[in-house]
Amino acid sequence: MRTQVVIIGGGPSGLLLGQLLHRKGIEAVVLERKTRDYVLGRIRAGVLETGLVRLMEEAGVSDRLHREGFVHDGTQIAWDGGMFHIDFKQLTGTPVVVYGQTEVTRDLYDAREAAGAQTIFEVEDVVIHDADSDRPHVTYTRAGQGRRIDCDFVAGCDGFHGISRQTIPLDVRREYEKTYPFGWLGILSETPPVHEELIYTSSDRGFALCSMRNANLSRYYIQCALSDHTSDWTDAAFWDELRRRLPEDVADRLVTGPSIEKSIAPLRSFVTEPMRWGRLFLCGDAAHIVPPTGAKGLNTAASDVQYLYNGLVQYYRDKDSEGIDRYSEKALLRVWKAERFSWWFSGLLHRYPHQSPFDLKMQKADIAFLRDNESQQRAFAENYVGLPY
Template sequence: MAERHVKVGIVGAGPAGLLLSHLLHLAGISSIVIEARSRAHIEGRIRAGVLEQGTVDVLRETGVGTRMDAEGLLHHGTILKFAGEARRIDFQDLVGKSVMVYGQHEVVKDLVAARLAAGGEIVFEVADTRIEGIEGSEPKIHYTHEGRARTIACDFVAGCDGFHGISRAAIPADVLRVYERVYPFGWLGILARTPPASEELIYARHDRGFALLSMRSPEISRLYLQCPPDEDVALWPDERIWEELQVRLAGGEGWRLEEGEIVQKGVTAMRSFVAEPMRHGRLFLAGDAAHIVPPTGAKGMNLAVGDVQVLARALEIYYASGRERALEAYSDTCLRRIWAVQRFSWWMTQMLHTFDDASAFDRRRQLAELDYVTTSRAAMTTLAENYVGLPLDRGPQ
């Protein structure tokens, strides 16, 4: 069995694992990333791509933002549609910040390229991964690659392998606390070859269900419809999708979507999930391995980026000085922000979606809330400061 030693073993080559490896490299801390999927798979899977100001800043500051700045779409606000009206929230005016629309898979491509160019090691297509010894001084990650059993011995393990990964299961069940809410709807998402009908995202509340107009480029639109969480995509031929989008996104004189070829469609169920603590022994969870948010607030990848910035800084302090206070505070530091973002994502979700058991009172209250949020400067500021990203607390220094 081949065994190697690095300071940090990272399970998962999503944005969390890759950015953590990149940040550690810049701090002179060795790491290896292992990933169950192929490079083509992780670089090709389409995920949401609204980057908070803080995420944009860290990508720029660490040298992986060049393509993002060239190809990303900078948004200074967003639009809420309801009751036949469109109302804009101006982020720049309210909080002086913006967001960037740039696909998560594009971020992954940039991070993979940066790690490989710097001589970093990413081992793709591993199997039979397991973690042991996290309560000792030298945990190990065992896996097979190209038919051979291999082991990484390390000082610390970072579990960045997503909601369905193996890292969270390495924490004893009597230690882990799980908080979860499953929503009674999902999103039918499509990718279409048609220019976006708006320069900014449109969030639409309609009696027939929520809809969202997003984009991937000036030529490609990303659109979503609220639907049952277990909906059969076969029930949604292209014609029905476009008809429903036209109805739900209507608002404003003469406004209409330009329809085009739908090249991808799928249904995503929605949940809120938090696992506490995010550290046990020498294992640290980051990103979707520790938390899931409904996509309404566009926070999933941004939370992961926040986690690994906190973790990378704590590890940098540890290796520079031997102080463990920041590592010990990692879980609490991250969870404060995570729960604040969970609140915002839940709030956006309940405000914009229709619920089957909603009464006439609930529907009128929902419209009143949207009216208030889009007319009160204080309320708009609250939405804007959460949407562009709350300040990141890096914990004890």
């Protein structure tokens, strides 16, 4: 088989890249290790920057997003028993949209099937060959049979544990990582959200987040120890701890119910450089991870897709390699800014082991400065709604 672009990974970044390329007449085959149902069973955050919304529009998959998504003009920060609002629309003229990542992925799969574009599921033993040459190819096994795809380019959209990043030799890539000394215990419940906007909470007991998927599906998180397991937390214990971390008036409005999903996620910051090696390009979690505090994971992957998509269109349409030659440089410039925001916002709201009384006072002063200073709020809002591509 031959195609122009092989996309490894059938998650949202790989699917978005494939759909955008398809609409420009560039052929791409998507290889996915799992089944479609498995991919759609993953529960992920869904705060979309305007840049991602515009890419979904360009890909022709934004109808349901605009119909069912929740436009949020701001967010709430709770601390010291009170709460203040940061108005994105007033400060930047730009909102965000709450629309689940699962729904983004579903829309992209539906569009890909309707277009007749090829997605190959349940592939194993994927290997990228000759990525540093002008004739790369990819081999894989499916149903016990070995197969090969020749291509012009390979896009590695297969996540942190995928094979794409590992294909780049160790003497070429450099990795930067920070692990955080806590995790997020999250539950999904069929209950109405406690507030119309997200509430980020800093308390003496630790961080908490109140978010939503739709009008009757809520997502809540609390900071927990890395040694915790979901079996350590009954639903009742989770709700009791969440109430303790929220302002009293918010806790009183909280509607609780059985969890339909419960998980613990560790927090990590990770970047690999470069994001290109020959004809191989890394996108999304294959190249970088951010803590979920600033809702930058999917959105940073989308900015990677935007740079790579435009570079490939420029290459095929204009015979100009400038876009793909500068892909890694452009992507990393924005990635590190997103990493900085996620790292700072995590440090603002969480409790860290061994914080001194001085450290805690500085943390509270930092939150107070955000509450009281419009310039700081504007900087926060600009980062949260998404820096320009």
